[in-house]
Each structure stands twice: as C-alpha cells, then as structure tokens.
Amino acid sequence: MADHPAQYDYRQAKVPEPLTPEMEAQRREKQRAQRAQRKQQAQEQEEKRRFAALSDREKRALAAERRLAGQLLDTGAALTNPRRCWQCGESLLGQIPFCYLDFSFCSTGCLQTHRRGRPGPP
Ligand SMILES: [Zn+2]
8 A cells, every 4th residue: 555555545445554664663663762761751750769768868878979879870779860859759850959958859848848857946
C-alpha cells in the first residue's frame, strides 16, 4: 500500500494505514524514547523517596560531600542529584529553593513542616 498508494481503493477495502519501514522504525524509536522516559521518571521517583527517607545527618553529608556522593554513585548506592528538598525529596535543580539554616526546600510548606518537626526554639 505504501509503494502503490493510488493503485487500489484502500479505504473501501478497509486496509489499515500504510506502514513503510521508515514509519515502522520511527514508531519503534518513539516507543523506545517513551520507555526511556518512563524509566527515568521511575528512577526519579525512587531517588526522591530515598532522599526523603534519609536522616538529616545523611542528607547533610550528601549535600556537603559531593565527592563522596559521586563515589557512592559508582556503587549504585547513592543519588544522582543531592540537591533536593530536605523534606519531601523533590529535586531543586533549576529552582530557587526556600532556605533556613543550611536546609533547602521546594516550598514554604515543606520548610514549615520540617521546622515544626525539629526540637528547640522555632
Ligand atoms: Zn518539598
């Protein structure tokens, strides 16, 4: 059908859309890209969850010790992005974070939640 678009009445014969090898490759490429994107999103979710679950001490170490984070990354144990909201783990890359002391947050809500959860004077 792709080679002879005008030879037959494909619509009447109810033949589906023509599929050239190029179109097929294009479709496969698109599916591959979608799969990669989904995988990346899943990884980001996992990393976000892992970061949020860390103790303040561990987060501080991650944020301060990029070199260490890089080393840990080689073993697959660490995070690709240590710049995250201290409270929920949301990535702060490309964002202007909300800060108090040496903590950074994606939103004032996260900041306040974190501040409330800490001992000592407000
Ligand atoms: Zn947050």
